Amino acid sequence: DRSIKIAPSILSADFANFGQEIQAIEAQGADWVHVDVMDGHFVPNLTFGAPAVKAFRPHVKTVMDVHLMISPVDAYIDAYADAGADYLTAHIEAGPHIHRTLQAIRGAGMKAGVALNPGTPADAIEHLLDLTDLVCVMTVNPGFGGQKFIDLTTKIRKLREMIGDRPVHIEIDGGVDPTTAPLVAAAGADVLVAGSAVFRGGSVNNPEVYGENIRTIRAAAES
Ligand code: DX5
Ligand code: ZN
Numbered sequence: 001d002r003s004i005k006i007a008p009s010i011l012s013a014d015f016a017n018f019g020q021e022i023q024a025i026e027a028q029g030a031d032w033v034h035v036d037v038m039d040g041h042f043v044p045n046l047t048f049g050a051p052a053v054k055a056f057r058p059h060v061k062t063v064m065d066v067h068l069m070i071s072p073v074d075a076y077i078d079a080y081a082d083a084g085a086d087y088l089t090a091h092i093e094a095g096p097h098i099h100r101t102l103q104a105i106r107g108a109g110m111k112a113g114v115a116l117n118p119g120t121p122a123d124a125i126e127h128l129l130d131l132t133d134l135v136c137v138m139t140v141n142p143g144f145g146g147q148k149f150i151d152l153t154t155k156i157r158k159l160r161e162m163i164g165d166r167p168v169h170i171e172i173d174g175g176v177d178p179t180t181a182p183l184v185a186a187a188g189a190d191v192l193v194a195g196s197a198v199f200r201g202g203s204v205n206n207p208e209v210y211g212e213n214i215r216t217i218r219a220a221a222e223s
Helices: 018-027 050-058 074-083 096-105 122-133 153-164 180-185 208-222
Strands: 005-008 033-038 064-069 088-092 112-118 134-138 168-175 193-196
Touching: 005 033, 005 208, 018 033, 018 050, 033 050, 033 074, 050 064, 050 074, 064 074, 064 112, 074 088, 074 096, 088 096, 088 134, 096 112, 096 122, 112 122, 122 153, 134 153, 153 168, 153 180, 180 193, 180 208, 193 208
Parallel strands: 005 193, 033 064, 064 088, 088 112, 112 134, 134 168, 168 193
Antiparallel strands: none
């Protein structure tokens, strides 16, 4: 399914209220829920781990899309399967054995994603395409929400061409808003992560703003 899916990143949610925030974005039209796990080692920021993600699970009625910005990965795969991740995405830069990691993620019953930092070329995943359900193209250097979008449309185009008719999603993560969404959608992306552009101006007491923000991004991407 290549239709546009909006995946709000709860990195921009109220950290004291994840359950209500997840319910609010889903009620307001989110297609997936994007969960950013950071370890203070692979990236210069730290969020939460598998026990917290497991606590989010009952609130997620759509798709729980877990983005691991951690190194190493393999020792934690079973914990995220137990936490109920639908998609589990690991960074190609997080270790020497991404091929093994992707096999292990599928082996644990999840969809396998591979993420590429802005400096990593599209070619890096040439031999991973049959092990992958999702390619996450980082359009910021991972670690923080609210950063400036890096235009990598030629990389996205190249990935879409490499993927061919395989059922692989291209997800864009970082700086997606109503201005940048049309560029990445035209280049072949179908899953758009957005943190600040979804949560900005709203709250669990004022969730209609989330809906308005999601609709505006979707409309721009589909234009
Ligand atoms: C960045 C995270 C993103 C982040 C996106 O390291 O992986 O998911 O929350 O935030 P925005 O949409 O604000 O750039
Ligand atoms: Zn992310």
